[in-house]
Amino acid sequence: MNITVPKKLLSDQLSLLERIVPSRSANPLYTYLGLYAEEGALILFGTNGEVDLEVRLPAEAQSLPRVLVPAQPFFQLVRSLPGDLVALGLASEPGQGGQLELSSGRFRTRLSLAPAEGYPELLVPEGEDKGAFPLRTRMPSGELVKALTHVRYAASNEEYRAIFRGVQLEFSPQGFRAVASDGYRLALYDLPLPQGFQAKAVVPARSVDEMVRVLKGADGAEADLALGEGVLALALEGGSGVRMALRLMEGEFPDYQRVIPQEFALKVQVEGEALREAVRRVSVLSDRQNHRVDLLLEEGRILLSAEGDYGKGQEEVPAQVEGPGMAVAYNARYLLEALAPVGDRAHLGISGPTSPSLIWGDGEGYRAVVVPLRV
């Protein structure tokens, strides 16, 4: 055996790859997990064609060439191994293809290897070579998580919405912005981190989810981002540990600035959770097609109501309302999702049933646009 690695470490790091590597794929090679070793490190890698991921962990290791093992049994086995250590090495039997021998405690297995030819080259940048990745920046992983998770919900899940199925990342000297929209509502989050270059990149929303998962595991480390042709690379703490490459969507968002309202007939301040709870309750009665909930905004309160096949419901929420009384209706799901990232205090800017409304929180970079339903 040429590699020994603590079971828990291996098992923990595999959980990142387990989410990426598909159990079934039109390209069967994607269902394999790659691994190789060099002095002192075991490197595991996988891809689903959209996201490449590489994880490096310290191990008692001599060198092992790149091999491909069937990913699903490898994941299942490692999770359940009886020993504290896992030993890995190449085995070959006469008349057979290569095999990876894995043992732990009283358990031993030999996994059949796939030929490595045809496995895609991972797109992670190598060290300081700026050739394929000319645009580079670094930001705190926690801030990046905040920006991505605040806007993710607004991306479209519909196959045919093309570019709206992604989250647009905007790098500029003014700062960093994440923005998502499905054409009916929009969410953006600004980080006041001036960037050394101007660029836009649209990451598929599902890849954003994986990016967030990796960043959350970074435990506050700095995230290195590198933009190349059609790809965004992410590395944690200067390239060691986890490296990730995300294929970008082609194109960029149409100009959305003009739909963000700047002035409002009515400004509302309300306790965030109280409003969310009331919308949730009242919307149980809403029409099951359009999820319509009506808001009557008056001095000192919002009166919410909904009516559908089941009956009708209403609830009053105390609020600070500046401006003339007004009635406006929203799709309850859109309203709830826009309100979800807002903390204790929600601000609403409303100009009537035919103008987009703006929702934001106290002093955060988050803003959401929701278009009211026609009354």
Next chain:
Amino acid sequence: MNITVPKKLLSDQLSLLERIVPSRSANPLYTYLGLYAEEGALILFGTNGEVDLEVRLPAEAQSLPRVLVPAQPFFQLVRSLPGDLVALGLASEPGQGGQLELSSGRFRTRLSLAPAEGYPELLVPEGEDKGAFPLRTRMPSGELVKALTHVRYAASNEEYRAIFRGVQLEFSPQGFRAVASDGYRLALYDLPLPQGFQAKAVVPARSVDEMVRVLKGADGAEADLALGEGVLALALEGGSGVRMALRLMEGEFPDYQRVIPQEFALKVQVEGEALREAVRRVSVLSDRQNHRVDLLLEEGRILLSAEGDYGKGQEEVPAQVEGPGMAVAYNARYLLEALAPVGDRAHLGISGPTSPSLIWGDGEGYRAVVVPLRV
């Protein structure tokens, strides 16, 4: 409002009904929840056509006639109500059908009622009237749960397996037995509780799951069982609180006694969890069609091995083996499920690859029969 009930109490009790009442059904009336009140009590009831359930909770109540409310919104609403109390009452508006008014805190709703005609009569027995339920018995709910949960897994999930999709309950002066089989394996559990009558009743496995859930909520109370024509009724603590009626399957199990082996060429004792873990690991490598895992039984050990497309695996488990060395193979899933209810110590009685094997634990009423795969 004529009824006031604590929200938490209502919400907790509804969770039982929530599992029974379907959100969609060929009979739309099943998607409604019934309720009525009499002095000091609110009674809720529902059915899915297989299981009837009635829950009675103390409430400040005057009388309320039987009404049917749409169940799904009622469940959703009650769970999320803002107040500590829920008030219920009948409301009717001119020119409309009946409505149930529900209010809690600042929230108010009116739910449209369905006409109660056509809603099935629940099959729960009324008081001491033995007419429709001549056979009655009582046993500790915890014991009954044990018997049912030990054997449930062996029932078939296949539509075409008819009677094998149920769990047979056997009442006799010798005791109470629960038994399940899908034709390939069998599990039974004997309770040494002599019964005053002789009868067999087959409860659909899915209804058994609901029965177990209700019994688990009984917190050690006695369970009253009553057998009627095609129905088993269950009440907790003398008829107050929860009452349940389960429609029985027609017929009874074919004679299964002859497949339970009484003598074995080989007797094995082994640590239960060690064997289960080893089977789980080795079976990762097993053939994905038949899940075959091979056991080589030798003095002092069981050597498990499996081989499939992914490669092969093996593990050794220390064991007390009495008898000649022997090789036998099982479907790993069947073996694991038969071993699951066995505690710290598993006993296996094996007579070779063409005879059924018996599995049991230390001094429990549980026995399982598994048929080996042909070597």
